[in-house]
Amino acid sequence: MxxxxxxxxxxxxxxDTSVWAGWADWLGVPPHTVSALVGAVVAEGRDNADALRLIRPGLDVAAEQAAREAAGHGEHLxxxxxxxxxxxxxxxxxxxxxxxxxxxxxxxxxxxxxxxxxxxxxxxxxxxxxxxxxxxxxxxxxxxxxxxxxxxxxxxxxxxxxxxxxxxxxxxxxxxxxxxxxxxxxxxxxxxxxxxxxxxxxxxxxxxxxxxx
The missing domain is CATH 3.40.50.1000 (HAD superfamily/HAD-like)
Incomplete structure (x- = not known):
């Protein structure tokens, strides 16, 4: 039961629309670029954070998120x-x-x-x-x-x-x-x-x- x-x-x-738009603003690319790359990594069965690393190779996502928080661009809902x-x-x-x-x-x-x-x-x-x-x-x-x-x-x-x-x-x-x-x-x-x-x-x-x- x-x-x-x-x-x-x-x-x-x-x-997740606002999440990816926030990352696009932070990385300096159009939102549709992030969305398209997320789609690409999804199709390949990869982690969605890999979409961000395609924009900025070697990106430490956790460290970058901490930097966003410190700059007042952190999580919101x-x-x-x-x-x-x-x-x-x-x-x-x-x-x-x-x-x-x-x-x-x-x-x-x-x-x-x-x-x-x-x-x-x-x-x-x-x-x-x-x-x-x-x-x-x-x-x-x-x-x-x-x-x-x-x-x-x-x-x-x-x-x-x-x-x-x-x-x-x-x-x-x-x-x-x-x-x-x-x-x-x-x-x-x-x-x-x-x-x-x-x-x-x-x-x-x-x-x-x-x-x-």
Whole structure:
């Protein structure tokens, strides 16, 4: 029996548009250049940070992010960054009796920014607070502990097969693949995702009718 629905953050709940636009401004290139390069590395199965290193070879992304923070151009998150289906979907899932957890690969500061949005969720946390990130199995073990639910009672919802669907499934969780964002669209119809995901959805609002409760 599913008791908990857990969500990835980037390109699941939050659009990364402002993230990449911020990096474009910082690196002095047009936003469409960064977007195109992100698409290119996605198609090759590479880390999205490699898109930034194509612009500035050898870039230390963590150090550069610290420099952005120091210059007042660090992380920010606004209501406008949320996808339109987020609030109604999370609220509907809670009303249906599910525990709703937000847990993705973000910094500890991002956790504070997410909590400030007052989402209809029972728990909001990030890998930065836990000290372990997806696809490490320890991330999903921590999620199970925080949610106080067995892995098989949790559905993990995300757009990225390699970070979300595959490792969550391997850890014993149920999974829902969201066809959203570059990773979600690119791998949506692959046999691997079809085999690993318990559900495949185009919108978060589909979850409340798709998952038995």
């Amino acid at each position: 599913v008791t908990t629905i857990a969500f990835d953050v980037g390109e699941t709940l939050v659009s 606004a209501e406008s960054d949320l996808y339109p289906d987020v609030r109604p979907a999370l609220a509907a899932l809670r009303a249906a009796g599910f525990r709703v957890v937000v847990a993705g690969n973000q910094t500890a500061r991002a956790a504070d920014l997410l909590r400030a949005l007052d989402l209809p969720a029972d728990i909001v946390t990030t890998s930065g607070e836990w000290g372990v990130a997806k696809p490490d199995p320890a991330f999903f073990a921590r999620l199970s502990a925080v949610a106080d639910a067995a892995p098989a009672e949790i559905v993990y919802v995300g757009d990225h097969p390699a970070n979300d669907v595959f490792p969550a499934s391997a850890a014993g969780l149920r999974t829902a693949h969201l066809r959203r964002g570059p990773w979600g669209f690119f791998w949506a119809d692959t046999p691997e995702v079809a085999a690993a995901a318990d559900w495949r959805v185009d919108s978060l609002t589909e979850l409340v009718s798709a998952i038995p409760h």
